[in-house]
Amino acid sequence: MLSRNHMYTYFTKERLRAEIVIMKKNFSNAIFCEQDGEWFWDYTFMTKQGNAHRVQIYYPHNYPYAQPKVYPFPRLMPEQFFDFLKRHIHYDGSLCIQMSWDPDRNNVASMIPWVVKWFLKHHEDFNL
Numbered sequence: 001m002l003s004r005n006h007m008y009t010y011f012t013k014e015r016l017r018a019e020i021v022i023m024k025k026n027f028s029n030a031i032f033c034e035q036d037g038e039w040f041w042d043y044t045f046m047t048k049q050g051n052a053h054r055v056q057i058y059y060p061h062n063y064p065y066a067q068p069k070v071y072p073f074p075r076l077m078p079e080q081f082f083d084f085l086k087r088h089i090h091y092d093g094s095l096c097i098q099m100s101w102d103p104d105r106n107n108v109a110s111m112i113p114w115v116v117k118w119f120l121k122h123h124e125d126f127n128l
Helices: 013-026 108-126
Strands: 031-035 038-046 052-058 069-072
Touching: 013 108, 038 108, 052 108, 069 108
Parallel strands: none
Antiparallel strands: 031 038, 038 052, 052 069
16 A cells, blocks of 8 residues: 655654554545655545535655645645735645644644634635
């Protein structure tokens, strides 16, 4: 299922297995993906307002010491986030989740509530 990518030097197999178990237990429709040497989760969720949103959560190569990046799917075009500092979008189109990342306590599953909060607060700005 998973090829060991040399770029993920800090990411142990044990941690990855644990994260897969946690994600499958709490977010059963999340799909773990490996594409072009990158590992990410593809996840669709519904807000209380009934809006469906799809995101892809990418593991950075120095994970867990850096927070994963969350991208809406399909990805935003640069003209959609030109004013990214005011709109809580990073220069690469990833969402500014605004959570304190602690590599000892956090994982992708702990980010999901923050992702949902982001969409509740900002989705209308981007027509997502």
